[in-house]
Amino acid sequence: MATPSMEDYLERIYTLIQEKGYARVSDIAEALNVHPSSVTKMVQKLDRNNYLVYEKYRGLVLTTKGKKMGKRLVDRHALLEDFLRIIGVSEEVIYDDVEGIEHHLSWDSLTCISCVVQYFQEDSSRIENLRRILELENNTEV
Numbered sequence: 001m002a003t004p005s006m007e008d009y010l011e012r013i014y015t016l017i018q019e020k021g022y023a024r025v026s027d028i029a030e031a032l033n034v035h036p037s038s039v040t041k042m043v044q045k046l047d048r049n050n051y052l053v054y055e056k057y058r059g060l061v062l063t064t065k066g067k068k069m070g071k072r073l074v075d076r077h078a079l080l081e082d083f084l085r086i087i088g089v090s091e092e093v094i095y096d097d098v099e100g101i102e103h104h105l106s107w108d109s110l111t112c113i114s115c116v117v118q119y120f121q122e123d124s125s126r127i128e129n130l131r132r133i134l135e136l137e138n139n140t141e142v
Contacts (some may be wrong), residue, residue: 002049006042006046006049009028010046012031013052013066014066014074016028019119022059050065051066065134083116086117086120086127087134
């Protein structure tokens with residue numbers, strides 16, 4: 001089982017590889033705002049856990065397990081962003097909110113959230129109705 005920190009690294013590595021075709025230690029460090037030595041330690045840990053193959057000075061490659069988990073983590077992040085947008089959370093805080101909650105939800109909860117997101121996305125009038133209700137609630141708060 002991956003720790004939240006391992007998940008953050010896998011998510012970022014997967015995204016970098018999708019965007020650039022590769023992920024170097026320096027790229028990961030910059031993206032996560034950590035020291036390269038911290039990245040090296042985590043990459044070695046991810047290698048030991050069969051999420052990737054790391055060769056010093058040669059780079060890294062995600063294993064099938066790592067690709068599957070990376071995609072799942074990226075999809076989880078996108079789902080939670082969609083959910084927060086639907087319920088009217090401000091764009092300025094969505095990313096930080098998702099970063100704060102994504103590791104604390106079970107996959108069962110995420111499945112339920114996915115169903116809710118799908119329900120609202122199937123008919124945009126549902127989102128409009130929800131926003132009206134939320135607006136009314138916000139206007140009646142003391």
